[in-house]
């Protein structure tokens with residue numbers, strides 16, 4: 001029979017364990033701590049917007065000129081009035097076509113594959129000193145403004161959940177890359193795969209003294 005005593009657990013501890021286990025067993029499937037999150041709490045965490053099709057973007061909209069105003073107030077101090085970047089803060093515009101240069105310029109316009117991701121990033125992370133303070137409409141407007149700074153949309157563009165998903169970002173196609181290594185592209189074989197005779201083991205590491213000799217607990221254990 002299973003015995004805590006035989007495993008070196010003292011009697012008093014075994015008794016305590018038995019009590020705890022009995023208490024847990026009394027409430028199947030519930031450990032007695034935590035609470036079920038409310039739909040509102042879940043909604044607070046469930047904020048992601050998917051890049052390629054914009055699933056998860058909320059209702060709302062915003063245009064370039066409103067974005068320009070919000071940007072001037074909340075973003076330009078770090079990113080520059082036209083997204084040119086102040087000091088060492090990131091540039092948000094320009095650099096399109098420079099990715100193969102010696103000094104590629106990575107910006108939202110030159111590098112990012114999806115417009116909904118711009119909405120998602122601003123919504124979760126910006127403005128840096130006070131994330132999660134912008135309304136959905138303001139984030140749409142800022143997204144429209146940054147896209148217009150990169151000449152990806154016209155000045156009368158209105159960003160919303162549908163229009164963002166339809167934009168094709170300049171660097172989009174360079175993310176459509178298939179790993180050419182045979183072991184990743186190969187289809188897994190499910191039956192009659194390897195010819196057992198085809199694989200011959202010609203050498204092994206055994207006995208070649210490849211592992212440096214050590215002294216210490218491992219050797220002590222081996223000695224026993």
Ligand code: HEC
Nearest residue numbers: 074075077078089090106107108121122126127128129142
């Ligand atoms: C206090 C300075 C500051 C302010 C204000 C600020 N940002 Fe940023 N922003 C940053 C920094 C720093 C990063 C880079 C963060 C990182 O890489 O982890 C960044 C990154 C970004 C990026 C991603 C750039 C990239 O190519 O990776 C976007 C987009 C952006 N900010 C938009 C905004 C918008 C929109 C606002 C205004 C609502 C804003 N930021 C306000 C400092 C700021």
